[in-house]
Amino acid sequence: RSLVSRATGRSLVLIDEICRGTETAKGTCIAGSIIERLDDVGCLGIVSTHLHGIFDLPLSLNNTDFKAMGAEVVNGCIQPTWRLMDGICRESLAFQTARKEGMPDLIIKRAEELYLTMSRSNKQTSSTAHHGPSVGYSNVNGLVGMPDSLGNMFEPPSGTFGLLRKDVESIVTAICKDKLLDLYNKRSISELVEVVCVTVGAREQPPPSTVGRSSIYIIIRRDNKLYVGQQTDDLVGRLGAHRSKEGMQDATILYIVVPGKSVACQLETLLINQLPSKGFKLINKADGKHRNFGMSVTSGEAMAAH
Template sequence: MKITGLSPYWFDVAQGDAIHNTVEMHSLFLLTGPNGGGKSSLLRSVCAAALLGICGLMVPAVSATIPHFDSIMLHMKSYDSPADGKSSFQIEMSEIHSIIAGATSKSLVLVDEICRGTETAKGTCIAGSIIETFDKIGCLGVVSTHLHGIFNLPLDTMNTVYKAMGTEEIDGHTKPTWKLIDGICKESLAFETAQGEGIPETIIERAQELYLSLNGKDLCAENAGTEVETQSPNSMLKYFDEPNDRPSRIMTKTVHSRANRVSSTERLQKEVASAITKVYQEKLVELYMPRNVSEVTEITCVTVASREQPPPSTIGASSVYVMFRPDKMLYVGQTDDLEGRVRAHRSKEGNVSFLYIIVPGKSIACQLETLLINQLPRQGFQLINLADGKHRNFGTSNLSLESLTLHQ
């Protein structure tokens, strides 16, 4: 199925409010994206276009090639049914059972926010198993989710592809683009959405503190047991809690790719890694100093050689990266799709090398990116994107890090 210029049918196209998307579907899509990013809108639009198309009617798109589906099955958010004595999760499982029982390789299956009504860990595993089942059936469709733990499961899928609703940075804030892209988006915009609906600032600030603490532990768990490669450094952030104390020390680990003679490029990479480590250490101390918790952090900068690709562990993870151009100029950026960003840079710059560090969340990535853009030139490094450090509301002051007030 291929739909070009797909538009949400409830918008007036003439007013210019509708964002058009191209949907080319050969298998199941596992769709991620932030709150308000357009996941549900895309599902509804695809469903309407497919239904109208197989009926021989006009579809809300510029053009469309739609196969003759034997069934179109759409599951949206479930609600409980007191009359039947069933919870919302029971209702969802009942509907998913009906979909699985009736789906064939000629079906279109659309499931919005799968397994949202139960405990996260088991819900994630149930969702993963359901996705495997749809993959084996061979149906076309979209399954959207905020259960990012799915990407850590050893899923047995052959054809399922990862799609996301895109985001962009505007004045230091992450905004949805409502465009369908390849890859994984783990940015939920939950804090921004809650704040936009009137949740008090004190609650949002406390939620951000709790998120930083929890997300640090999650990153440690995700990376536990990862072996260090001999060709390039490995990335890991570890947080260890010691109650009734405050941050007192930060441990730094540097892994060298070779023990023999170091080239000028490798020497530059080591110097940049050392600078990044120092800035990030100070940032972490600033973030965690007010808390009555001592956290020993192990920071590792990872190199991606000129003909290497980022490891799978970077998929969907927030990272800050540095691109090393042949003329020794540096480019500093942040992304949730490191592989895609590396591919895009190399299409313009050739087989350049990179250095990256995984950080706990988009907000920290944006802050660290801006701090590096403003501080690396002061240490003698030449950057090609200095202007990017001027349109953020943090990191541009000449004051010390301890006196900065950061807005997330």
């Protein structure tokens, strides 16, 4: 009450974990309303939160920017860098922190199972808005700072773009599942992993769980053309490099974490060679002919190349 009633354009406002002491849904909406008020006042400030539902509210903002906490791998563990980066991150370091503080592993493993179940449920019920992820994550430190207009951030994509994203996700997931099952049957990988395709919106960042892990990614540009790539341990940095290029700033990204660089290379080449046959336009189609590992197209069929 003191903040919203006394803040002026000359105020400095710092809020940690806004509206966390009440029921989540209504607390999120109260937080969103407070942020709108502070945005309208024009004060300088930072609001940190794990209530990532704030980023899905139809807020009217003119002076607000979104930031997230960076992460890195140190001695095999994911840790925060304490440096802010542009965009929204929807996953916390809760499990890593719990392990660090000595929480029994049995508790954490069960929590991870429950989290995956909840993520699947969120994916099935999520809207087609391009700023929302296919899998629900909690935020590391989604920060509301200054000063960029986000008035159009919450507008849903056109029907055509929304359908394209869903088609790409469905086909990419199916191709990767088939390939990983084949590799598992051939004992090329030790265990069959679940294929989870996650969407990263135009203003979002991949979660900390991608740090230090191999993945394949598909960039969907606003002209409906696709770029397929893979990376070993720094998806945030790789996507940042892509977004710095012309035509990529507002692109939506899909990614799948995979077991190792070799598998990532194979899936990358397989997708580059197969997606055009599914009717998609790629901007790096030629890359499929220059891989040491993966798939090449021979007589219309995808054959293993070693």
